[in-house]
Amino acid sequence: MKNEAKLITGDIKKHLIDMTLPMIFGLLGVMLFNLTDTYFIGKLGAKQLAALSFTFPVVMVIQSLAVGLGLGTAALASRLIGEDKKKEAAILSTHSLLLGLSIVFILLVTMFLNTDRVFTLLGAEGIVLDYIKEYMYVWYFGMFFVVIPMIGNSVLRSLGDAKTAGLLMVMSASINIILDPMLIFGLWFFPVLGIRGGALATVFSRALTSMISIYILYKREKMITFSEMHIKKIIQSWGKILYIGIPNALINMITPIGAGIVTRILSSYGETVVAGFGVASKIEMIAFAITGALASVMGPFVGQNLGAKAFDRVNTSNKLSKIFSLSFGVAIAVVLFLLARPIAGFFTESETVIRTTVIYLRIVPIAYGFQGILKIGATILNVLNQPFRSSFLTLSQTFIFYIPLALMLKKFFDIRGIFTALAISYIVTGIISHFFVRYRLMEAEKKLAADEITIEN
Secondary structure (H helix, E strand, O other), X not given: OOOOOOOOOOOHHHHHHHHHHHHHHHHHHHHHHHXXXXXXXXXXXXXXXXXXXXXXXXXXXXXXXXXHHHHHHHHHHHHHHHOOOHHHHHHHHHHHHHHHHHHXXXXXXXXXXXXXXXXXXXXXXXXXXXXXXXXXXXXXXXXHHHXXXXXXXXXXXXXXXXXXXXXXXXHXXXXXXXXXXXXXXOOOOOOOOOHHHHHHHHHHHHHHHHHHHHHHHHHHOOOOOOOOOOHHHHHHHHHHHHHHHHHHHHHHHHHHHHHHHHHHHHHHHOHHHHHHHHHHHHHHHHHOHHHHHHHHHHHHHHHHHHHOOOHHHHHHHHHHHHHHHHHHHHHHHHHHHHHHHHHHHHHOOOHHHHHHHHHHHOOHHHHHHHHHHHHHHHHHHHHOOOHHHHHHHHHHHHHHHHHHHHHHHHHHHOHHHHHHHHHHXXXXXXXXXXXXXXXXXXXXXXXXXXXXXXXXX
């Protein structure tokens, strides 16, 4: 029987482009999803915008957990598909969805009971804390609809189908864009719900795409199966998924956790500065969409080719992706430097918020290309079944370089020092990642060659 893996033959550049383009639109859809909330809630006032900014670290932690589990599943499933074991990949994917839903249920209960405590620690108080609770008490119940499409889309990418995954992400964003103004401002026959309406729009749009994702995985791709639902088998699958998934989740949580710490540091300058940081963070997510899309497709590409033992294709894709990341980083840095003020003014009329956003966008983007290299490197290490090394790189970026430098440079340059620290941390860890991943790929290739010699003898 012919191997169903789509990525182990054919032109490497074409595969990467064909998979990356739909994921760019998909990730831009996700970013637009978040920016839509920021834009419309920003129209309610600076306090509501500050409340949404305070929710960003917590929301991203939950989303990062789902992404981590999805990446762990994709790393395993793509190698199984490359080895021509699609049935085993389907069993693994099914067990991953069950794992994700179980974890989200525990988190929902925990967060619901500790909302005041968590956001007070982040520095929220007064009316801003009240707005936060309005938003989060609705958003919590949508966490189930975060995990399903994120894991589902990772499974689709492991099959080499980034087009469907990207389309679902765009669909979710489109529905949110339509519902946000209706539910927030009470357009048409809807009541005025304010910040709570933004949360309801988010939950509904994700619930709809979750159902579509499940249908595609079950009916079309046959990647959901209930043939191996024995407890022992499920636990075995969960162990494999969590071995990669937990470090992946930590990797994806580092950014919001770091953002939470920096939010706390910035809160000493006032809520408008926090709001500006929140706006800049949302804009940054759009800038990362291109390299983020490339990193997301590198996982299945490298995974399938590792499964097929095609190391030459793995090395070539690694080189091409990093060249692109640096080139794109330079281009986006120039654009954001020149257009920082009009972009910031699109979201708010507050001069302090605009000024904070502009300072960020004229410092941090200089290092975006190196951050892309770090993301690509982390993905490759996960597929090499080295998730702890991958997580260490990202932990270093935040806790060894970013936070200590931010605290030090803040004393001399205020918020400019905090943002400069982030740029430096991106550059340093991007360089480290490049050499580290190159060494690990050489090591894996030598090990394969040695195993083949042993088998022949």
